[in-house]
Amino acid sequence: xxxxxxxxxxxxxxxxxxxxxxxxxxxxxxxxxxALDRTLCEKLTAPSSLPSFPRSTMDGYxxxxxxTFGATESLPAYLSVxxxxxxxxxxxxxxxxxxxxxxxxxxxxPPGADAVVMVERTQKLDEANIEVLRAVAPGENMIQVGEDxxxxxxxxxxxxxxxxxxxxxxxxxxxxxxxxAAAPRVAILSTGDEVVPPEQIPGPGQIRDINSYAIAxxxxxxxxxxxxxxxxxxxxxxxxxAAHSALNASDLLVISAGSSVSTRDxxxxxxxxxxxxxxxxxxxxxxxxxxxxxxxxxxxxxIGLPGNPVSAMVVAGLFLTPLLRRMQGAKNPPPARGxxxxxxxxxxxxxxxxxxxxxxxxxxxxGDLWAEPVFGKSNLIYTLVKAEGMVCVPLDSxxxxxxxxxxxxxx
Numbered sequence: 001x002x003x004x005x006x007x008x009x010x011x012x013x014x015x016x017x018x019x020x021x022x023x024x025x026x027x028x029x030x031x032x033x034x035a036l037d038r039t040l041c042e043k044l045t046a047p048s049s050l051p052s053f054p055r056s057t058m059d060g061y062x063x064x065x066x067x068t069f070g071a072t073e074s075l076p077a078y079l080s081v082x083x084x085x086x087x088x089x090x091x092x093x094x095x096x097x098x099x100x101x102x103x104x105x106x107x108x109x110p111p112g113a114d115a116v117v118m119v120e121r122t123q124k125l126d127e128a129n130i131e132v133l134r135a136v137a138p139g140e141n142m143i144q145v146g147e148d149x150x151x152x153x154x155x156x157x158x159x160x161x162x163x164x165x166x167x168x169x170x171x172x173x174x175x176x177x178x179x180x181a182a183a184p185r186v187a188i189l190s191t192g193d194e195v196v197p198p199e200q201i202p203g204p205g206q207i208r209d210i211n212s213y214a215i216a217x218x219x220x221x222x223x224x225x226x227x228x229x230x231x232x233x234x235x236x237x238x239x240x241x242a243a244h245s246a247l248n249a250s251d252l253l254v255i256s257a258g259s260s261v262s263t264r265d266x267x268x269x270x271x272x273x274x275x276x277x278x279x280x281x282x283x284x285x286x287x288x289x290x291x292x293x294x295x296x297x298x299x300x301x302x303i304g305l306p307g308n309p310v311s312a313m314v315v316a317g318l319f320l321t322p323l324l325r326r327m328q329g330a331k332n333p334p335p336a337r338g339x340x341x342x343x344x345x346x347x348x349x350x351x352x353x354x355x356x357x358x359x360x361x362x363x364x365x366x367g368d369l370w371a372e373p374v375f376g377k378s379n380l381i382y383t384l385v386k387a388e389g390m391v392c393v394p395l396d397s398x399x400x401x402x403x404x405x406x407x408x409x410x411x
Contacts, residue, residue: 007283007290009395010318010355016280017294017301017319018326025329026182026251032170035162037223038180039328044155046173049146054109058141061100061122061130062113065138076123076131085110100130109142116141149173159331161223181328186224186320187246188212190231190256191239191267192307197231210381211256211305211312218316222324224252239270243302247274251327253302254320256312257291267304271295274302285354285395289315301327309381314357314390317409338410340389342371348400350393359387360408371408387411 008016027041056062063079071077084102085091095101095112103109103116115136123131149155149169156166162180170178190212198208209231216226229246232239239255247253253274257267272278275297284292288311293304301323305312342362350356360371371391376383389408393400400406 007285008281009285013281013284013292013294014319014322017296017323020277020280020296021301021326022299025327027179028182029177030180032167032176032178035178035180036164036167038162038178038183039223039325039330040156040158040160040162040178041181041329042179043157044170044175044178046149046151046153046155047175048173049151050148050172051143051145054145055143056103056105056107056109056116056141057143058116058118059104060102060119060141061117061132062095062103062109062142063100063115063117063132063136064095064097064113065115065136065140067098068115068117068132068135071132071135073133076133077135078125079130079132081128081130083110100132114138114142157331159329161325161330181223181330184224184252184324184327185227185250186219186252186254186324187227187229187250188215188219188254188256189229189239189242189246191234192231192257193234195231210309211307214309214313214381215254215256215305215316215320218313218320219254219324222321223328224324234266236266236269239266240273243270243274247297247300247302251300252323253297253300254316255302255304257304257307268293271297271302271304274298275300284315284318286314286318287354287356289318289357290354292319294319308377308379310359310376310379310384313384317390340369340408340410341405342369342408344391344400344402344404344406345370345372347402348373348391348393350397350399352396352398355395356393358391358393359383360389360391361386362388362408371406384411 068077079098079100082099082101085107087104087107090108091101091110095110101110115138117132117136121134190209194206195209196202196206202208212228219226227250232242255267268279268282277296279293279295281294283290289306291306292315295302303320305315348358359374361374363370374383374387389410391406391408
């Protein structure tokens with residue numbers, strides 16, 4: 001086990017935890033319609049070609065392209081209309097020389113035809129004859145069988161996080177059920193003698209529980225199932241008993257510590273008592289969030305978050321989110337809400353040897369996007385509420401300069 005209180009850079013701290021996790025991922029069979037943002041546990045291939053029949057991309061006439069070659073407005077091609085293909089139906093017959101069939105956008109191309117002339121490029125002479133005013137090439141204005149996806153073509157690897165468009169693509173192929181990673185159950189314990197439930201009016205020196213609910217939201221967004229286990233008194237026996245129960249009922253335990261040094265020390269003692277190897281990291285080179293604790297207890301991760309709300313949320317974004325994605329077998333997951341670039345409105349000072357995370361709000365100025373720091377102490381939740389993202393000052397930097405182009409992680 002690493003030496004206690006050895007502060008590690010965030011990347012090394014996360015690696016120390018992830019390296020201790022096993023490769024096992026619990027999975028479940030789920031309806032595709034319910035699998036948004038879930039992580040696949042199997043490789044998927046196309047069971048059939050899409051589309052399964054040639055389709056028109058325009059309203060017009062299905063024709064043999066060669067019958068239109070050389071057609072112009074002054075010298076049109078003359079074709080006989082031999083029928084129509086209703087939507088969702090087939091055509092009983094074959095398009096022969098100098099013949100055309102009425103088709104609609106998305107409709108099936110009849111046998112014998114290899115192109116579609118847009119209705120705007122034709123002139124109707126009577127019910128049975130048209131003039132084609134412009135030539136078409138073979139395959140023009142139509143989609144071939146398998147042009148979207150071929151039968152047997154790989155779709156997604158295991159570890160892919162399903163997006164809205166992915167669900168549509170799977171449904172188009174008739175894949176109505178998928179095997180995905182089971183959502184990790186994450187127990188949340190809030191500690192602190194000063195912490196009371198949100199529905200209670202705080203007395204002198206008391207504060208409402210903020211962290212449990214903010215962290216629960218982040219867990220849900222990251223594919224986990226938050227389990228709020230209440231507010232526990234700052235005593236060893238009370239916290240150890242509650243932590244044992246919570247860990248047994250979950251896959252991962254988060255302890256939101258009180259703000260005092262004694263409470264943070266208590267959290268480390270509790271994690272060591274829950275199982276082996278216990279505390280892996282105690283202290284991370286990040287501001288806010290230095291007193292973060294990462295541990296593993298009999299195969300289950302345990303995270304001790306700082307008590308201040310901003311610190312807790314920054315640390316949860318750095319460690320809890322990637323941990324949850326790893327537990328679901330996700331491969332190279334994107335940032336939770338995305339990343340954009342913007343220019344800083346103010347200088348940001350820092351100290352080499354730690355990563356600083358600064359909340360920013362975004363505004364547009366003369367077509368450029370600017371990031372304005374929202375400064376405040378780490379126990380002020382509304383510095384987060386008023387912000388739209390965070391900027392990271394790198395570990396080896398003295399700070400960032402006004403006007404500098406920076407990456408903004410969106411909330």
